[in-house]
Amino acid sequence: MKVKKLWIAGAIVATSMAANVQAEITPRHALTGEVLDLSYAKKGGNTEAFKQFLKTGKNPYNGDEEAVKQGHDLYLTGCSGCHGHEAEGKLGPGLGDDYWTYPRGLTDQGLFEILFGGANGMMGPQYVNFNTDEMLHIMAWIRSIYNGDPKKAKWLK
Numbered sequence: 001m002k003v004k005k006l007w008i009a010g011a012i013v014a015t016s017m018a019a020n021v022q023a024e025i026t027p028r029h030a031l032t033g034e035v036l037d038l039s040y041a042k043k044g045g046n047t048e049a050f051k052q053f054l055k056t057g058k059n060p061y062n063g064d065e066e067a068v069k070q071g072h073d074l075y076l077t078g079c080s081g082c083h084g085h086e087a088e089g090k091l092g093p094g095l096g097d098d099y100w101t102y103p104r105g106l107t108d109q110g111l112f113e114i115l116f117g118g119a120n121g122m123m124g125p126q127y128v129n130f131n132t133d134e135m136l137h138i139m140a141w142i143r144s145i146y147n148g149d150p151k152k153a154k155w156l157k
């Protein structure tokens with residue numbers, strides 16, 4: 001009897017450990033809720049950082065000074081024309097405040113979903129311009145300029 005119980009306990013631990021390893025986020029389109037097809041992604045973006053992001057839903061580049069700097073350079077090549085040089089807002093909304101048309105932008109998963117899959121009108125899917133690792137860099141820069149209420153910063157939790 002004892003042995004059997006132990007065996008069951010062991011099996012439960014093993015299963016939950018396996019589940020932990022496989023735990024992955026499922027990025028979905030910000031408007032349709034459809035699962036995003038990451039096979040559309042530009043080559044070169046499946047880095048260790050991106051793999052980690054897919055497991056945890058957290059952007060490993062947040063707060064990384066070098067990544068933030070590179071993120072701003074990338075942002076200037078593909079986003080600033082619509083969102084303004086410092087993301088103060090232009091054709092597209094400002095990205096540094098705590099107002100979000102899509103509140104999912106308050107999490108790293110949600111921000112990635114808006115970038116990768118796009119939203120309405122001129123906010124097209126950004127996978128045509130940036131690979132997923134570059135998107136994480138841009139996202140880290142966007143977090144770095146945040147000037148809203150710190151309590152609303154869900155990505156810090």
Ligand code: HEC
Nearest residue numbers: 078079082091092093100101102105114119120122123126
């Ligand atoms: C051609 C113009 C254009 C480009 C280029 C563009 N955007 Fe946008 N973006 C928009 C518009 C317009 C909206 C508003 C769309 C909506 O409300 O559905 C938007 C919305 C967004 C949102 C949602 C904001 C919110 O309040 O929920 C984010 C985040 C965003 N853009 C980030 C980016 C980033 C990062 C890039 C570069 C990788 C980028 N955009 C490139 C025009 C653009």
